[in-house]
Amino acid sequence: MTDLRSSALAALAEQTVELPSWAFGNSGTRFKVFGQPGVARDPFEKLEDAAQVHRYTGAAPRVSLHIPWDLVDDYGKLAAHARDLGVEIGAINSNLFQDDEYRLGSLTSADPATRRRAVEHHAQCIEVMRQTGSTDLKIWLPDGTNYPGQDDLRARQDRLADSLQQVYAMLDPEQRVLLEYKFFEPYFYAMDIPDWGTSLVHCLALGDQATVVLDTGHHAPGTNIEFIVMQLLRVGRLGAFDFNSRNYADDDLIVGSADPFQLFRIMNEIVAADALRPESGVNFMLDQCHNIEPKIPGQIRSVMNVQEATAKALLVDRDALREAQLSGDVLGAHGVLMDAYSTDVRPLLAELRESEGLDPDPYAAYARSGHQERIARERVGGRQAGWGA
Numbered sequence: 001m002t003d004l005r006s007s008a009l010a011a012l013a014e015q016t017v018e019l020p021s022w023a024f025g026n027s028g029t030r031f032k033v034f035g036q037p038g039v040a041r042d043p044f045e046k047l048e049d050a051a052q053v054h055r056y057t058g059a060a061p062r063v064s065l066h067i068p069w070d071l072v073d074d075y076g077k078l079a080a081h082a083r084d085l086g087v088e089i090g091a092i093n094s095n096l097f098q099d100d101e102y103r104l105g106s107l108t109s110a111d112p113a114t115r116r117r118a119v120e121h122h123a124q125c126i127e128v129m130r131q132t133g134s135t136d137l138k139i140w141l142p143d144g145t146n147y148p149g150q151d152d153l154r155a156r157q158d159r160l161a162d163s164l165q166q167v168y169a170m171l172d173p174e175q176r177v178l179l180e181y182k183f184f185e186p187y188f189y190a191m192d193i194p195d196w197g198t199s200l201v202h203c204l205a206l207g208d209q210a211t212v213v214l215d216t217g218h219h220a221p222g223t224n225i226e227f228i229v230m231q232l233l234r235v236g237r238l239g240a241f242d243f244n245s246r247n248y249a250d251d252d253l254i255v256g257s258a259d260p261f262q263l264f265r266i267m268n269e270i271v272a273a274d275a276l277r278p279e280s281g282v283n284f285m286l287d288q289c290h291n292i293e294p295k296i297p298g299q300i301r302s303v304m305n306v307q308e309a310t311a312k313a314l315l316v317d318r319d320a321l322r323e324a325q326l327s328g329d330v331l332g333a334h335g336v337l338m339d340a341y342s343t344d345v346r347p348l349l350a351e352l353r354e355s356e357g358l359d360p361d362p363y364a365a366y367a368r369s370g371h372q373e374r375i376a377r378e379r380v381g382g383r384q385a386g387w388g389a
């Protein structure tokens with residue numbers, strides 16, 4: 001146990017979580033966007049808020065951008081601002097879901113000019129990557145159809161493959177593309193990348209620099225997500241997570257809130273495959289919105305939830321588990337997993353933070369800092385994260 005504990009502490013010290021810039025803007029549902037006092041007014045302030053999360057957790061050193069939500073004149077300046085704050089720019093997300101021109105599709109459109117425009121948008125994103133030092137181009141394809149017969153499903157895949165190939169060809173050698181899937185929304189008959197299999201098929205056709213992004217909110221209820229994690233790791237194509245939690249649809253709630261046991265099962269597959277190490281190439285990102293709760297504390301809570309699930313996964317006695325599995329001891333094997341899940345890892349994480357010179361309770365430390373009150377005083381006229389902007 002002592003060995004497990006100390007190797008868990010070492011692994012946790014290395015773990016990082018990437019924050020989404022859009023978690024720091026005002027957000028809501030299609031019914032209502034709620035404004036919050038002190039919310040970030042531009043990408044520079046979003047980075048400042050993300051840096052607060054890193055300051056108190058010590059585990060969130062990167063911030064994903066969404067283009068054009070995070071449009072600025074000078075990305076070199078934005079990257080320098082991030083560095084001054086002790087963080088760096090992470091994945092660059094393209095956006096193909098807000099233009100009238102993409103009503104019938106973007107990278108899959110039957111119109112060559114529309115496809116060209118969608119490919120060109122990725123050239124712009126890759127340029128932002130060069131200027132910020134980001135290595136991950138994240139593509140979520142919102143394309144799809146609403147009615148059987150609306151378009152030729154196969155022709156859409158062929159056009160998609162061709163468009164993706166053009167985007168891929170623009171990448172620098174150290175850059176990679178992260179291809180996200182989602183089974184529904186904004187179209188409700190057939191999405192063009194509805195599942196991990198379709199994403200993987202395209203990644204395999206593209207080459208080694210293409211990997212799959214697994215957004216935990218993008219599956220049908222009841223899907224065994226840890227199985228997908230295992231399979232993508234097995235073929236070396238799990239590039240990243242978009243972590244969030246859901247009860248019904250793509251709810252984008254705080255990761256680990258609706259089903260902490262699912263998050264543990266996911267992290268258990270990560271640890272079992274030794275994929276927690278940064279060199280394994282899995283980028284643990286959050287993709288969440290905090291519609292009614294305060295944003296910086298919401299992100300702090302999210303990072304802490306990922307750390308707790310990871311700590312539990314690191315405490316699984318792998319030797320005992322293997323022995324029970326190989327001897328066909330069904331309940332014994334299950335018991336080994338549940339023992340780890342039932343462990344209160346908060347003291348372990350408090351110890352980790354103290355050893356790093358951090359407050360053992362990041363959430364309480366931020367609340368005491370007075371930062372929230374200061375931004376509420378100083379920032380007037382915060383902007384929406386992106387939707388409907």
Ligand code: LRH
Nearest residue numbers: 093140180215242250287
């Ligand atoms: C789509 C999605 C995708 C987008 C983000 C804002 O539902 O998960 O990752 O970029 O939401």
Ligand code: MN
Nearest residue numbers: 180215242287
């Ligand atoms: Mn996502």
Ligand code: MN
Nearest residue numbers: 215217218250
């Ligand atoms: Mn989503």
